[in-house]
Structure formats: structure tokens, C-alpha cells
Amino acid sequence: xxxxxxxxxxxxxxxxxxxxxxxxxxxxxxxxxxxxxxxxxxxxxxxxxxxxxxxxxxxxxxxxxxxxxxxxxxxxxxxxxxxxxxxxxxxxxxxxxxxxxxxxxxxxxxxxxxxxxxxxxxxxxxxxxxxxxxxxxxxxxxxxxxxxxxxxxxxxxxxxxxxxxxxxxxxxxxxxxxxxxxxxxxxxxxxxxxxxxxxxxxxxxxxxxxxxxxxxxxxxxxxxxxxxxxxxxxxxxxxxxxxxxxxxxxxxxxxxxxxxxxxxxxxxxxxxxxxxxxxxxxxxxxxxxxxxxxxxxxxxxxxxxxxxxxxxxxxxxxxxxxxxxxxxxxxxxxxxxxxxxxxxxxxxxxxxxxxxxxxxxxxxxxxxxxxxxxxxxxxxxxxxxxxxxxxxxxxxxxxxxxxxxxxxxxxxxxxxxxxxxxxxxxxxxxxxxxxxxxxxxxxxxxxxxxxxxxxxxxxxxxxxxxxxxxxxxxxxxxxxxxxxxxxxxxxxxxxxxxxxxxxxxxxxxxxxxxxxxxxxxxxxxxxxxxxxxxxxxxxxxxxxxxxxxxxxxxxxxxxxxxxxxxxxxxxxxxxxxxxxxxxxxxxxxxxxxxxxxxxxxxxxxxxxxxxxxxxxxxxxxxxxxxxxxxxxxxxxxxxxxxxxxxxxxxxxxxxxxxxxxxxxxxxxxxxxxxxxxxxxx
Numbered sequence: 001x002x003x004x005x006x007x008x009x010x011x012x013x014x015x016x017x018x019x020x021x022x023x024x025x026x027x028x029x030x031x032x033x034x035x036x037x038x039x040x041x042x043x044x045x046x047x048x049x050x051x052x053x054x055x056x057x058x059x060x061x062x063x064x065x066x067x068x069x070x071x072x073x074x075x076x077x078x079x080x081x082x083x084x085x086x087x088x089x090x091x092x093x094x095x096x097x098x099x100x101x102x103x104x105x106x107x108x109x110x111x112x113x114x115x116x117x118x119x120x121x122x123x124x125x126x127x128x129x130x131x132x133x134x135x136x137x138x139x140x141x142x143x144x145x146x147x148x149x150x151x152x153x154x155x156x157x158x159x160x161x162x163x164x165x166x167x168x169x170x171x172x173x174x175x176x177x178x179x180x181x182x183x184x185x186x187x188x189x190x191x192x193x194x195x196x197x198x199x200x201x202x203x204x205x206x207x208x209x210x211x212x213x214x215x216x217x218x219x220x221x222x223x224x225x226x227x228x229x230x231x232x233x234x235x236x237x238x239x240x241x242x243x244x245x246x247x248x249x250x251x252x253x254x255x256x257x258x259x260x261x262x263x264x265x266x267x268x269x270x271x272x273x274x275x276x277x278x279x280x281x282x283x284x285x286x287x288x289x290x291x292x293x294x295x296x297x298x299x300x301x302x303x304x305x306x307x308x309x310x311x312x313x314x315x316x317x318x319x320x321x322x323x324x325x326x327x328x329x330x331x332x333x334x335x336x337x338x339x340x341x342x343x344x345x346x347x348x349x350x351x352x353x354x355x356x357x358x359x360x361x362x363x364x365x366x367x368x369x370x371x372x373x374x375x376x377x378x379x380x381x382x383x384x385x386x387x388x389x390x391x392x393x394x395x396x397x398x399x400x401x402x403x404x405x406x407x408x409x410x411x412x413x414x415x416x417x418x419x420x421x422x423x424x425x426x427x428x429x430x431x432x433x434x435x436x437x438x439x440x441x442x443x444x445x446x447x448x449x450x451x452x453x454x455x456x457x458x459x460x461x462x463x464x465x466x467x468x469x470x471x472x473x474x475x476x477x478x479x480x481x482x483x484x485x486x487x488x489x490x491x492x493x494x495x496x497x498x499x500x501x502x503x504x505x506x507x508x509x510x511x512x513x514x515x516x517x518x519x520x521x522x523x524x525x526x527x528x529x530x531x532x533x534x535x536x537x538x539x540x541x542x543x544x545x546x547x548x549x550x551x552x553x554x555x556x557x558x559x560x561x562x563x564x565x566x567x568x569x570x571x572x573x574x575x576x577x578x579x580x581x582x583x584x585x586x587x588x589x590x591x592x593x594x595x596x597x598x599x600x601x602x603x604x605x606x607x608x609x610x611x612x613x614x615x616x617x618x619x620x621x622x623x624x625x626x627x628x629x630x631x632x633x634x635x636x637x638x639x640x641x642x643x644x645x646x647x648x649x650x651x652x653x654x655x656x657x658x659x660x661x662x663x664x665x666x667x668x669x670x671x672x673x674x675x676x677x678x679x680x681x
Contacts, residue, residue: 006324036109036117036409039384042216043409044361044461045119048416051464055120055415060110061157061182062151062408063087063104066096066129071104071391073114073418083107086127087148089141092579096129101393103134105400106160108391109408110415116397118387119412120419126154130161137161139170142201150180155418158411159201159402160187167200171595174192178206183418183426185210187403188379189368195451196371198379203372205592208414208430211367212385212406213440213457216360218242219387222443223332225253227345227352230631231444234303234332235285236323236356239316243330247271247301253346257290257302268298271354273342276307276314276333287314287331288321293330301354302331305339330356337529360384361440363453365404370451374634375592375619377474377553379454381437382428383409401579413460419445419496420464427471429525434473435550436462439540451539455553468545469493470523476555477527479512480562482577484529490552491522509539512556516541527556534558560622561631570643573609574602574622580624589637590619612639613647 040046067074074083088096098104113121128145131137144160149157157177164168174184184201188211191197202209216218221242225232250270255261257274272294276283287304292303306312314333317325332354334342364386371379385406392398414429437456441447455474471491477622479486492499499521506514513532517524525541530561541552561582564575572589576582588599593616600608612618622633 014098036119036389038216039388039409040119042384042465043119043458045409045413045416047285047461048464053416053419053505055412055419056122057124058120058415058418059124059126059152059154059408060120060154060411060415061109061126061128061145061154062103062107063128063130063145063149063157063159064106064161064575065100065131065134066098066103067107067125068098068101068104068128068391068393068395069095069107071112071114071395072181073108073112073391074117075114082111082113083125083127085124085152086129087143087145087230088129090129090132090488091309094501095590096127097626098129098393099132100134102131102160102404103129104159104393105390105398106297106404106408108397109388110158110414112391116391119409123412123415126152133285134161137163139163139167143169143173146177146184150182151175154182156183156411156414157184158185158408159451160407162189162199162201164189164191164197164199166203170200170596171204174201174204174207175593178426181425183208183414183429185407185414188212190366190402190404191453192367192369194363195369196530197368198370198372199387202368203378204374205373205378206426208381208433209379209408209454210385210403210407210410211369211382211452211454212364212378212401212403213362213382213453214362214364214386215384217387218358220358220360220362221356222359222362223330223354223356224443225332225334225352225354227342228504232334232338233311234334234354235311235313237304237316237331237333239288239315240331240356242357243355246353247330248353249300249351251303251346251350253343253353254294254299256285257294257304258285258292262293262297265297267294269300270298271301271303271352272299273303273305273339273346275339276304276312277457286318286320288316288318288325288327291316291327291329291331292325299329303328303334303339303342303354304331305334305342306336309336311335330354359443361438361457362443363440363448364401364403366394366401366454367406373619374557374621374632375476375590375636377450377454377476379553380434381456381458382406382440383408383458385409410458413458414515416460417463428469431469431471432463432466433458434554435468435470436466437551438462439551443495447538448551450555451569455551458624465548466497466550467548468499468543468550469495469629470543470550470552474555475525476557476634476636478557478559478636479527479529480559480578480633481529481532482562485526486619487524487526489522489524493521498546500546502547504544505542506554507535507539507542509556511558512537512539514539514541525554529558532558534560557634559631559633561622561633563622563624563635564621565620565632565635567639568614568638570639570641571609571611572637573607576602576604576624579624579626579629579631581622581628582624583627584625587619587625588623590621592617592619613643615639615642
């Protein structure tokens, strides 16, 4: 809907929750202990700790604004600092002292061990300071920090910052770290709810990208409004409480919900719809006053729609309200567009159902979304990132929100998994976390799209009990009217030498059927197009092994166009099968490991081929043009033969194509200038 764009203004607030940093300092009694009291238990972190796992012996590199080296939760029992390792790339010294607070907050979630208990309280932290303010983050310092973490042989790198674009050099550094066996965890970013808002390093296919959900707190509220089978989006105002049962009642229009607006209107036992503000543009009517007058006249609920386009977040509790005021009826806000739609419905007697309830797994509006590529899915999963307790710069504690604080939940969880099994590879860790995550839904119990919520919310207890590793842990099928069948292979390895898959089930897609076969420690899934409905469709495979259920996110892409790929001795040729009237196609082939791209162009009368030398998976993108339209086709292709020794010298050059072109131009200019000078002498 168009109003979604207006959410950008409200990324700091939603459903009674603040979305970035909230400076609410918490003081604790000497004998009290704060174990990330809501978010830690909610992701299952208590389970491995009950078994004695604390992250001991695991090294985590935190690339951020540094760390508050004097915080009491970062000291050993002998009062020596636990976190003296790392480097300050801002001041070029060995003391990465935090002056902003962001890095201290991230580190506390991972490994605080004092009055507050992090997810992995005994993990060893290497702090790499790359920013002084948390906003200006030079990409070259991120790269230096990643490379230093590799040199320091850390096990995990947490990056709760990044750039709002693709940055090849950062991605290269991340890939190098992962090749060295280091797990890289990256925050998705706080640029939601718009799509395609994930940048590097979070968009790197090999990193574990983490979005943010609400938290297991009383303030994690959402609201719903259903009228005649229509679901409206409504936000609970700050000060509204949850209700024990949904309110089903007639909805009546109450103008601006002022005192005189209820003259001659019977709203007893009903839900009031009112417009924000008052009749005059400069008239101020507080939301608290609207709630008071609606409540005093016997209303059971209040809906306030905006007086300008878009959604808004309302506050019943504010500085001008009396100290003894307490809201007595649920009050929610909605967009002007939907408010006017509802007002029109009310011209005839209409009833609706209003509900306000806690929903910890609701996706935070600010959490950045994909897609980032047609060849893989981001984010990978989500974790609590709203109202999280953590350590602060001033040696106290504060509550903070953002994907920056969802990511360290995952880094701490990985530390516990690596303590249990130090031989896990980064890809195995990702597989375990993705396939054991819990599916998250919106306020109407509809699953969040993969581009928003990834596979789901991390569940560390299920991950700890996992017995199987699936590679890959996600699938994409590309179908068309010409290509109605496709088979994908998932390799399965057992942590205990026993694969005992009892059943494989799929969530329904009306236009696609699935079948499967298990052979030679692999699961082969076949998708069959039964109805040529175009678009991208989401489903999941649910795999039960020894009574443990795993899930595999699946995208089925049905395209109007199609191509056929033929191979002879690593040389690929392409045929466009649909549309029949195509006249031009650009084919781009990308090495999924190195991201190296090569392109060719073909027409019905001009067929080109492309020689590939390195083995591995390649991403094939075809932009097919006809006289009337342009179509995109995507395919995966596996090159098995290694011909890298036969690679031409030019292709082995590390200079990018643009640089070679520039050098060619410079060379030509030099030659021309030289010839000109010869004529003058």
C-alpha cells in the first residue's frame, strides 16, 4: 500500500516501542542479576547454559565503535579487564576505548558477565574500533578490521554496521574470513520497511544476516482490526494496554472525539472511529482527550485515523497530561486512506473486532528488507532487537533497539554452538540456525515473507539439539511454461552418523506440486508446474528426522520467458525458448564464489558461447527483449571440470574490466601525444 512509504518517518516508533537507542539507564542492586532478562531466554539461550556451555574458549571479533573498558561487567573476578585485545583503527592504537556506546551495547549482549549476563558470558572478545560516532564508518577501516580479525584467528566476527550499498571490497574481505573458517554475522540494517535496503556486508551471501523482531516484553504490542472480512492495519498508541479478549462491537463515527462531538451520538458499548486533530487546521486535540471523552461516553475502543496521508504513531501519555490520567479503553491509530475507507463502510450499520495483544515475534518496522539478489535470500534469520537490556557507556545499563542488537544475539548463540562442536564450518553453522529457526508471523498470523523475516527467529535450543546439516539450507526453483519440472539436491550430513528421515512435507502452493526422493545421503526435491501463474511463490519443506523437525525455505519463480543452456567442455551456449518473438538477449554469468561477472549478447541470428574455466556454481541471468517487452530469466549452472590452468592471461588479470578500459584509453592518448610530438621535432 502507498502508506508504507510513510513508515520511514516512524522507524523510531512502533506499537509502544522505540526503534534505535533509548537512553533509559537501569540501576541494579548488588545481589540482582540481569540475564538479558527477556531476549536471552526467549531464543533458548538458557538451555545450553544449563548444560554448562558459556562460550569459554571462543574468540569473537566485534567490529564497531570500540568498548567501554571500564564497565564492571567486563572484568574478571580478580578485577582485571577481560577485553584488552583488539585494535583502534580510528586513533591507530591498541586501546579501542568506546566514546559512542554502540560497540559497548553490542558487546554486552554477547559476553557481559556481571550483573548482566550475555548470551556467551565467557567468550573472549576482540574489539576493533572503526568508528567514533557509530554513523560515519569508513569502508576501508571495516576491511582492515576484518583482516585483523583473520590475523588474530578469531572464531566469529560480529559486524553491527555497514554501508547502504554493495561494496565489493568489503564482501571480498568477508569471503576471505569465511574461507579461513570464521563465521561472519552481520546486522541487516535499520532502513526498513522499504525493500532492497540491505547493504554490505549484510548482503553478502556467505555471511549470516540478522534482522530484528520485537522482544518477549509486555511492551511488544500489536493490534488488529477486522471489519467485514477486511483486515486493517492499526497501531496501538503509547499508553494502551493489551486486552484479555478481542472487542467485537458496532463501529460508529465520532467526528474528532471531542466532548461536543458526542452530543446526540450513542457510543455506549461501541467502538469509535475519529479523525486526528480538529475542524480547524490549528486546533489541537490531544489523543488523551479523545480517549477520555470516548471512554466517558461509554465507548469500548477508539480508532483515530490520520488527517494527512499515511500512518502515524500516537501517544496517550505525554508531558501535558495530568499525572493521575490512565487510559481506560484500547486506542489505536490508522492511515488516513484506510480511515476514510472505513468511514464510508460505516454509512450502513457495521460491526468490527478490535484486539491489542503481545506478539514478541513481530518483525520490527525498521528492520531492513531484501531482496538483494535473485539467486539467494536475505536476511537469513531474525532475533530480538527491540527493547534489549545491555551494558552502557557510563558503566550502567540501558535499553536499546535496532538490528545492531539482534546480530549479537546470534553471535553469542554461535559461540555456544562452537564450544559444543569446534569443528563446525561457517556454512554448517548457518545451515543449523536456518533450518531450526521458528517461523514468525504478522499480527494476522500470516507468515512474514523471506525478504523480511528470513527463515524465522533463532531458536538456540532446537539448534543445540540438531542432528542434521543440510547444504544448501534454502532452495530456489526457476520454472516456466517451457520448463515445467526442476530438481534440486540437498546434501545431508549427520552429526551422529545416523540419517533417519521419517517424512518430508511441503506447505501448499496452488500452482506447484512437489515430490522428493532420498538416496545416497541426499534429498532430491522436484517441483512441477501445474498451473502457469507467473510470479514468485514461497513455501517450505518440513523434514522430520528422529522426531526432530527441520525447515527448508523454498522460492518458486515462474517466468514467462525461458532459456536452454548447453555445455561442451566448459563452454556454455544459450537458446531463448520463450518468448517466441524475442530479438535480443544479454546473458550475464557470475561465479557465485568470486562474484566475477562475464557477459555476452545474442540474437536469433547471432549465437555466442562463453568459456568457463573455474569449477563451481554459476548464476545465469538473461535479460530477454522482444518488440513489446523485456523479461528476466534466472538459472543456476554447475561447472564440474577444472580448466583454471588453461585460463587466458587476460582473464587471470585481477584488474576489473573498467580499469582495463581506462588503461587502454590512457595508452591510446599517450601514443597519440607521442606521435604529435614527433611531428613537432
